[in-house]
Amino acid sequence: MKVYNYTSSEQEIIDTYDKENHNFWTDKVKELTSLRLNLRAHYLVEQKNRCCYCKMLKQEKHGSTWDVEHIVPKSPFPRFLFEQNNLSLCCKECNDAKSDKSVFIDSNYDYKNYPLDNKKYSIIHPHLDKYSDHMIIRMSPDGKIMHIPQSDKGKVVFYHCDLVRFTMQFFNVEDLDLNLLITYSSFIDTVPNLTHETAKAFFTASLPRVLPAEYIDC
Template sequence: MRPIIFEGSNLEFVSCYDGINHSIWNTITGPMLPLRAAIREHYIREQGYKCAYCRQIKRETHGSSWDVEHIIAKSEHPRFLFEPENLALVCKECNLSKSNKDVLTKRLREKSPYPRDKESFSIIHPHYDTYSDHMDISILSGKIIFIPKNKHKGRETFDMCNLVRFSYEYGGWDSFNYGLTKEVSNFLKNCPANATPQKISELLGFLNTTVDSSFSEEIST
């Protein structure tokens, strides 16, 4: 993903930022209005109308559907408020869940530059990581299932952005375990004798990932 390049009056405003007062981000008048709009328009194109964390598509372009995300929270490290590689576009739900949680694998010193390597981040970084290296998204009986591929970035993104919400809250399930049991039972009951190895493999891969004991606590809570 290409980071935004500030130009004109936006560049002038960003260049004058003191690196301390992050509250200017939420001002509703003045130069912040066109600046936020420019950031939103840039990343919505770069991301193909997909949320950086859940990858769900929203065709709207206004701020009521999207939030400009500060990957490293602006309240914790205000000097990165306008750092292009610290910015992305996310849905309201992911932003609310992630909030200002710590995404760094090690503490930054007060004047440290922005960490431009993926190892410095505990979650999937929209600029540095390939999403599919850490997370699978599957459809099971019309329900969206997020499957972390590992116990660090995949799992942390799953937890931090509350991606389990897609598995039962929007799927009409009472709980994830209930949904899993129900769908597996339906599959076994209706599985045709000529089911392809690929279909069976997909199901088994889903089960192996989901019932792994290292994920069971997060999924069931």
């Protein structure tokens, strides 16, 4: 994923930041409006309208859906507020859940320079890691998704970003399988000459599928 390159006017504003007071991000809302919009537009394209943590596809482009994400949280590491590799885009739900949680393996180390070694991070880093190496996503026929961690990084993202909320939605009704069987049985009744292989193909197509890596690696 390509980082966003600041314009000269944006860089002038950034150069006034003391790298200590992270509230600069909210205090300078008017001055940073253009930068926020440009960051959102850039990462919507780079991430294909998917949150960097849950990979939920959202077609909206406004700020009430998306947050510019500081991967290393602003509060404990204000010096990384405008570090290009520290910025991405995530949904409001993931951002609220992640909040200021630690993203480093050594949460007590005070990094002076932004680490570009992915081994330093406890989470799936949007710029430094391949998402599909750490997480599998299954999608049900009705579009619900469920995350299955494949590594320690995947587990941390799962808990940091409260991805269990998707699992709960995925299994929202206890009679999901019953509904599926009823629907399938009704379909079989309407096609009396259906062959075994065709019936099997239709049934398989109705089951949750694993999303391909190209869907989530962005």
